[in-house]
Amino acid sequence: MIELLDIDFYFGKTPALKDINITIKEGEKIVLLGPNGSGKSTLLKIIAGLIFPKKGKYLYNGVHINARKLKDKEFEKTFRKSVQIMFQEPDIMLFNPSVYEEIAFGPLLFGMYNVEERVKRISDLLGITGLLKRPVYLLSGGEKAKVALASILVLEPALLLLDEPTAYLDIKSTKKLCGIIKEGSFTTLVAMHDIHIAKHFGRRFIVISKEHRVVFDGTYSELLKSNVVENYSFFEPEEIECNREKAYEKR
Amino acid sequence: MHIPDGMISPKMYIPLHIVNAGLVVYGFKKIQRKIDEKTLPYIASLSALSFVLMFLQVPLPGGTSVHGVGVAPLAIIFGPWTGFVSISIVLLVQAIFMGVGGITSFSVNALCIGFFGSFTAYYTYLLMKKITGEKPALFIAGFFAIIVAAFFIALSLGIQPVIAHSQDGQPLYFPFGLKTTIPVLLVPHIFVGIGEGLLTLLIYTFVKKRLHNE
Amino acid sequence: MNKDRLMLLILFFEILLLSFVNNTVFLALYLFLIILLFLVKGGEVNGLILTIKRVIAFSFVLSIAFYLHSLFTGENPYRYILLFNLRLFDMVFSVLFFRDFANPVRAFSFSKTLSYMFTLTYSQIQLFLKVHSEFNMVMRSRMVKSGSYKERLLFFAKMTEYFFKKALRRAENTAMAMKSRGFFLYD
Numbered sequence: 311m312i313e314l315l316d317i318d319f320y321f322g323k324t325p326a327l328k329d330i331n332i333t334i335k336e337g338e339k340i341v342l343l344g345p346n347g348s349g350k351s352t353l354l355k356i357i358a359g360l361i362f363p364k365k366g367k368y369l370y371n372g373v374h375i376n377a378r379k380l381k382d383k384e385f386e387k388t389f390r391k392s393v394q395i396m397f398q399e400p401d402i403m404l405f406n407p408s409v410y411e412e413i414a415f416g417p418l419l420f421g422m423y424n425v426e427e428r429v430k431r432i433s434d435l436l437g438i439t440g441l442l443k444r445p446v447y448l449l450s451g452g453e454k455a456k457v458a459l460a461s462i463l464v465l466e467p468a469l470l471l472l473d474e475p476t477a478y479l480d481i482k483s484t485k486k487l488c489g490i491i492k493e494g495s496f497t498t499l500v501a502m503h504d505i506h507i508a509k510h511f512g513r514r515f516i517v518i519s520k521e522h523r524v525v526f527d528g529t530y531s532e533l534l535k536s537n538v539v540e541n542y543s544f545f546e547p548e549e550i551e552c553n554r555e556k557a558y559e560k561r
Numbered sequence: 562m563h564i565p566d567g568m569i570s571p572k573m574y575i576p577l578h579i580v581n582a583g584l585v586v587y588g589f590k591k592i593q594r595k596i597d598e599k600t601l602p603y604i605a606s607l608s609a610l611s612f613v614l615m616f617l618q619v620p621l622p623g624g625t626s627v628h629g630v631g632v633a634p635l636a637i638i639f640g641p642w643t644g645f646v647s648i649s650i651v652l653l654v655q656a657i658f659m660g661v662g663g664i665t666s667f668s669v670n671a672l673c674i675g676f677f678g679s680f681t682a683y684y685t686y687l688l689m690k691k692i693t694g695e696k697p698a699l700f701i702a703g704f705f706a707i708i709v710a711a712f713f714i715a716l717s718l719g720i721q722p723v724i725a726h727s728q729d730g731q732p733l734y735f736p737f738g739l740k741t742t743i744p745v746l747l748v749p750h751i752f753v754g755i756g757e758g759l760l761t762l763l764i765y766t767f768v769k770k771r772l773h774n775e
Numbered sequence: 776m777n778k779d780r781l782m783l784l785i786l787f788f789e790i791l792l793l794s795f796v797n798n799t800v801f802l803a804l805y806l807f808l809i810i811l812l813f814l815v816k817g818g819e820v821n822g823l824i825l826t827i828k829r830v831i832a833f834s835f836v837l838s839i840a841f842y843l844h845s846l847f848t849g850e851n852p853y854r855y856i857l858l859f860n861l862r863l864f865d866m867v868f869s870v871l872f873f874r875d876f877a878n879p880v881r882a883f884s885f886s887k888t889l890s891y892m893f894t895l896t897y898s899q900i901q902l903f904l905k906v907h908s909e910f911n912m913v914m915r916s917r918m919v920k921s922g923s924y925k926e927r928l929l930f931f932a933k934m935t936e937y938f939f940k941k942a943l944r945r946a947e948n949t950a951m952a953m954k955s956r957g958f959f960l961y962d
Contacts, residue, residue, distance in 0.1 A: 359955075361951075387957070399948070402948045402949045403952040403953075403956070405894045405895055406894065407884060407890060408881065420957065446894075566863055566867065566870075568859075593888055598950045598953070598954050599950075601946070601950050602943065602950045605895045605946045606939065606946040610939050612896070612899075612900050612903065613939075650892055653893075654897055654900060657870060657874060659825075659829075665866065727797065731850070733855075736859075
């Protein structure tokens with residue numbers, strides 16, 4: 311479904327991704343792990359066709375995705391409908407007057423039928439039916455995250471890209487979300503940095519190092535055995551223990 | 562600088578509301594084609610910046626406080642109609658969501674700051690660029706946008722006691738005449754104008770660089 | 776017509792009426808009623824205080840100025856001061872009432888792009904209000920006494936710069952999200 315070939319990306323001169331080679335088959339559930347600033351969000355944006363690699367190729371279902379290809383409005387329409395991304399800060403995605411309109415925006419735009427029923431189903435699933443009439447800008451962070459999630463899930467995308475989706479969610483909603491991902495037929499790619507939560511979100515784990523390269527690609531048990539866990543101590547699979555660091559000398 | 566509710570008489574604000582609504586609709590149709598994925602972020606954040614500038618009361622030595630507007634960068638980078646429409650939206654958001662500014666004074670504010678400010682900034686920039694070069698032109702454009710806006714605000718306030726008063730001559734809306742409003746508003750706005758000029762220079766350079774980088 | 780637009784129309788009518796009426800008794804009664812209604816319906820008191828703080832500064836300056844002015848002309852200043860203050864607060868409360876009990880974005884959704892611009896600007900403004908209050912807290916927690924004039928100006932400049940860069944980054948992301956959700960596909 312997705313082929314990323316030798317991808318490099320820079321912000322100005324600062325590198326964000328280096329030599330990325332990943333192939334993803336349809337229906338795979340993937341977790342993207344890496345420390346802050348490793349380039350996870352950038353990778354998701356490339357896959358969503360929002361920014362384009364400076365070097366290398368990105369193929370979606372065999373089609374080379376670049377700025378020129380997306381100028382073709384008909385192609386862009388099918389592409390955007392099938393690839394949905396949830397941003398790290400969910401509230402930037404929301405721009406409609408009410409929650410209902412927010413969720414119905416995509417289905418109406420792409421001409422889906424039974425919009426009302428779809429909106430109702432997805433908001434029941436996420437437990438936000440009570441919010442449908444509220445203005446979006448008055449919601450709390452967690453509620454906004456759920457609305458953002460609902461407004462992309464309602465489109466039934468083939469590929470779902472989630473950037474730290476649990477950051478604003480409570481445990482109950484996090485459990486719901488990983489259930490939806492496990493049961494759904496779509497391909498998912500979830501970026502996270504907390505391994506304890508991440509292990510529930512997929513079978514295949516890809517680790518990006520802070521040098522912006524892929525350093526691991528395999529299952530959870532392989533990940534635990536690999537040297538990645540040791541080399542990148544942020545993946546400590548046990549409970550974390552605070553370091554004994556001295557910031558001040560005793561006075 | 563902008564006028565709160567209750568200061569402008571209906572004799573003046575009703576016709577101005579109609580004029581302003583017409584201009585906003587016309588301007589909006591004109592700029593709609595310009596709003597795309599590339600310009601939208603800049604228009605939105607410059608509008609928000611304009612809100613911030615209006616919100617932050619900068620204390621002047623001597624007890625009064627003033628604020629900038631940020632209309633010049635919008636007008637120069639995206640054209641005067643964009644400046645006008647954006648400032649109108651900002652003023653409307655302020656009036657409705659914050660209760661600051663006002664609904665009766667909305668059109669006066671939008672026309673003085675948004676319309677005259679934008680067009681002054683835009684044409685001053687075009688004219689001065691040929692004479693003084695780009696950088697001084699940006700400064701001068703920002704400066705004059707403020708001065709002209711303040712002048713029209715002073716004018717609108719100053720004619721209130723003339724056009725609307727009770728039978729015994731007491732004011733009903735804004736009480737002071739032109740002799741007071743023009744100096745009281747224009748003198749502090751010379752300082753604001755200098756600030757706005759510098760700001761225009763800074764923001765223009767920053768945004769142009771970002772727009773070209775992509 | 777939806778409920779929000781109806782409330783907007785009512786608001787315009789109220790404001791129009793208030794701007795024509797010069798009877799202080801009527802204006803005072805109106806003020807009393809609308810505050811009562813606001814409190815009974817459970818309006819947001821914090822937002823109210825924020826707005827009133829800003830309006831009072833203006834009302835105070837103008838009242839004093841008119842009082843001083845009347846010392847020279849010899850006329851009785853109190854009637855005007857009462858009139859304009861009542862009218863000002865009547866209008867402010869009407870707006871706040873509308874803001875708290877209607878959805879202003881929906882009321883203004885005459886055009887799609889317009890309502891999006893409205894929402895985006897407003898969400899940026901909300902972001903700023905948060906930044907502003909946090910900056911103020913930082914200022915208070917890190918500075919023991921209130922700074923000098925120069926320090927305060929510097930503070931303003933820093934906050935504005937920080938906000939602008941943050942707003943820009945946010946707006947760029949928003950545009951990307953809108954693009955990904957298909958916003959620019961149909962005109």
